[in-house]
Amino acid sequence: xxxxxxxxxxxxxxxxxxxxxxxxxxxxxxxxxxxxxxxxxxxxxxxxxxxxxxxxxxxxxxxxxxxxxxxxxxxxxxxxxxxxxxxxxxxxxxxxxxxxxxxxxxxxxxxxxxxxxxxxxxxxxxxxxxxxxxxxxxxxxxxxxxxxxxxxxxxxxxxxxxxxxxxxxxxxxxxxxxxxxxxxxxxxxxxxxxxxxxxxxxxxxxxxxxxxxxxxxxxxxxxxxxxxxxxxxxxxxxxxxxxxxxxxxxxxxxxxxxxxxxxxxxxxxxxxxxxxxxxxxxxxxxxxxxxxxxxxxxxxxxxxxxxxxxxxxxxxxxxxxxxx
Amino acid sequence: xxxxxxxxxxxxxxxxxxxxxxxxxxxxxxxxxxxxxxxxxxxxxxxxxxxxxxxxxxxxxxxxxxxxxxxxxxxxxxxxxxxxxxxxxxxxxxxxxxxxxxxxxxxxxxxxxxxxxxxxxxxxxxxxxxxxxxxxxxxxxxxxxxxxxxxxxxxxxxxxxxxxxxxxxxxxxxxxxxxxxxxxxxxxxxxxxxxxxxxxxxxxxxxxxxxxxxxxxxxxxxxxxxxxxxxxxxxxxxxxxxxxxxxxxxxxxxxxxxxxxxxxxxxxxxxxxxxxxxxxxxxxxxxxxxxxxxxxxxxxxxxxxxxxxxxxxxxxxxxx
Numbered sequence: 001x002x003x004x005x006x007x008x009x010x011x012x013x014x015x016x017x018x019x020x021x022x023x024x025x026x027x028x029x030x031x032x033x034x035x036x037x038x039x040x041x042x043x044x045x046x047x048x049x050x051x052x053x054x055x056x057x058x059x060x061x062x063x064x065x066x067x068x069x070x071x072x073x074x075x076x077x078x079x080x081x082x083x084x085x086x087x088x089x090x091x092x093x094x095x096x097x098x099x100x101x102x103x104x105x106x107x108x109x110x111x112x113x114x115x116x117x118x119x120x121x122x123x124x125x126x127x128x129x130x131x132x133x134x135x136x137x138x139x140x141x142x143x144x145x146x147x148x149x150x151x152x153x154x155x156x157x158x159x160x161x162x163x164x165x166x167x168x169x170x171x172x173x174x175x176x177x178x179x180x181x182x183x184x185x186x187x188x189x190x191x192x193x194x195x196x197x198x199x200x201x202x203x204x205x206x207x208x209x210x211x212x213x214x215x216x217x218x219x220x221x222x223x224x225x226x227x228x229x230x231x232x233x234x235x236x237x238x239x240x241x242x243x244x245x246x247x248x249x250x251x252x253x254x255x256x257x258x259x260x261x262x263x264x265x266x267x268x269x270x271x272x273x274x275x276x277x278x279x280x281x282x283x284x285x286x287x288x289x290x291x292x293x294x295x296x297x298x299x300x301x302x303x304x305x306x307x308x309x310x311x312x313x314x315x316x317x318x319x320x321x322x323x324x
Numbered sequence: 325x326x327x328x329x330x331x332x333x334x335x336x337x338x339x340x341x342x343x344x345x346x347x348x349x350x351x352x353x354x355x356x357x358x359x360x361x362x363x364x365x366x367x368x369x370x371x372x373x374x375x376x377x378x379x380x381x382x383x384x385x386x387x388x389x390x391x392x393x394x395x396x397x398x399x400x401x402x403x404x405x406x407x408x409x410x411x412x413x414x415x416x417x418x419x420x421x422x423x424x425x426x427x428x429x430x431x432x433x434x435x436x437x438x439x440x441x442x443x444x445x446x447x448x449x450x451x452x453x454x455x456x457x458x459x460x461x462x463x464x465x466x467x468x469x470x471x472x473x474x475x476x477x478x479x480x481x482x483x484x485x486x487x488x489x490x491x492x493x494x495x496x497x498x499x500x501x502x503x504x505x506x507x508x509x510x511x512x513x514x515x516x517x518x519x520x521x522x523x524x525x526x527x528x529x530x531x532x533x534x535x536x537x538x539x540x541x542x543x544x545x546x547x548x549x550x551x552x553x554x555x556x557x558x559x560x561x562x563x564x565x566x567x568x569x570x571x572x573x574x575x576x577x578x579x580x581x582x583x584x585x586x587x588x589x590x591x592x593x594x595x596x597x598x599x600x601x602x603x604x605x606x607x608x609x610x611x612x613x614x615x616x617x618x619x620x621x622x623x624x625x626x627x628x629x630x631x632x633x634x635x636x637x638x639x640x641x642x643x644x
Contacts, residue, residue: 033462037474040515040520041474047512049477146618148597152597251484257578277488293495307484
């Protein structure tokens with residue numbers, strides 16, 4: 001008993017004695033840590049934090065001309081308008097039409113792409129075919145094509161005059177208009193799927209290859225066949241990868257811009273506010289009224305909130321489903 | 325004494341040999357499954373058909389673009405879309421024609437645009453990689469005040485739709501009179517929360533604390549430790565981060581579209597977009613040639629460094 005107390009006391013004394021020295025070391029560590037952190041921190045503050053603050057601040061203002069005649073000539077003045085910009089966004093029909101497009105995309109294109117990527121990864125990882133490098137590379141290659149270029153190529157492949165796909169289908173008696181009002185969103189979704197399926201497949205492949213092979217051997221000894229191994233071992237083990245891929249895809253979809261912007265060139269039916277990102281861009285560039293930083297910022301903020309809610313809802317649902 | 329060391333050496337050698345053999349056998353076993361696991365012929369055929377169908381889907385547009393890049397506008401509509409319109413012996417001429425038309429449509433700026441893209445992607449990927457690795461190392465190996473808050477904010481921004489930030493970024497750069505400069509593309513592209521995340525994961529797993537301690541005891545300063553030891557250990561990770569940043573910058577379209585207006589500053593994506601959106605534009609073959617030449621650098625990086633892609637994605641997938 002006395003021995004323990006004395007060791008505790010000794011320990012305390014030691015710690016007390018060591019304290020000034022330790023805090024000096026801690027101070028130095030603190031300084032070094034921040035020194036390494038600083039370059040990224042400063043850039044991050046300038047590129048991420050400041051714009052967020054800027055957008056929030058600006059969303060309470062609107063740019064109006066004051067003192068000019070009917071043909072302008074006045075000065076652009078920032079006028080405080082309170083929540084008017086948000087009110088405009090929330091009551092704007094074209095904003096919600098854009099959100100609708102993005103939501104349809106999220107609900108249909110993202111799951112199709114993720115499931116296709118997962119299925120391809122499973123097949124590539126299944127040992128049924130031995131030489132898979134070529135396949136893997138071929139699937140991943142579209143990711144190297146910039147979204148704009150991919151969109152241009154596909155727009156041509158949708159074009160009835162030059163596309164061998166449209167001509168071939170027509171020869172079979174199937175006439176498709178890839179730019180028809182109710183088809184154009186699917187045509188767009190196809191471009192995104194084409195670009196990103198291979199990328200997501202690699203995420204899954206990496207997760208699959210991290211599964212220890214002992215598990216397969218154990219399952220095999222227990223008499224499981226290939227299908228059962230895929231469903232009972234592989235699938236549960238790629239859950240966190242699937243969550244990440246889904247979240248990143250949902251966030252990517254929210255920013256849908258390149259595909260509609262390019263398709264707009266050959267399809268005037270795609271409006272300047274086809275997606276919220278296009279609407280924000282055109283508002284900021286002055287081709288949609290009310291224009292300027294204020295309304296554009298408000299669109300961006302509302303969209304970011306919707307993205308956050310969607311991502312959170314998905315994460316929660318995923319957890320609920322997996323608990324059962 | 326000497327015979328004892330000899331025998332120890334021999335034993336060591338024998339052990340290594342056995343290990344190598346075991347490794348070889350394991351390797352072979354991986355490819356050669358036991359009969360119970362051998363797939364049936366039907367499964368095999370179905371699998372191969374599925375894999376090939378997918379491959380056709382992913383490669384067909386690229387194949388078509390290659391064919392189309394040799395055609396004149398009238399051949400584009402008139403000839404078979406799946407094959408060259410001219411004989412193989414006339415192909416070099418057709419390519420030369422479209423190449424000169426491409427330079428004509430781009431007012432001779434085409435290679436300038438490719439060069440710009442290389443500068444934007446190269447510089448921002450280089451700077452971005454260094455700062456991301458430094459910050460990742462800082463949060464993995466040091467305790468500093470506010471560390472967890474910083475990590476939380478950066479990771480939160482990984483799920484932020486970053487394109488939405490382009491609008492306030494544009495107006496900030498505009499008020500600093502920095503729009504329509506190279507910096508207006510390079511600075512925003514330098515910062516990648518995903519790069520930070522990768523840097524942190526790699527620093528946690530591949531920089532041993534003991535090594536840092538040993539270097540400190542030897543009297544090396546923190547900066548020297550970082551630049552001579554840590555960077556070397558993190559080199560593979562840096563290649564991965566560099567690749568991600570490079571491709572992200574190369575493929576970015578919205579940012580240059582908003583920031584840059586003069587022809588001589590455009591990256592190749594924006595240049596090609598400007599070319600298609602011209603009202604008088606009709607030479608799709610020449611455009612396809614530009615599209616292919618414009619993605620060539622990225623494709624080369626892809627094929628040359630593909631193992632680094634998977635390494636990076638593995639870190640994201642397993643840890644994330």
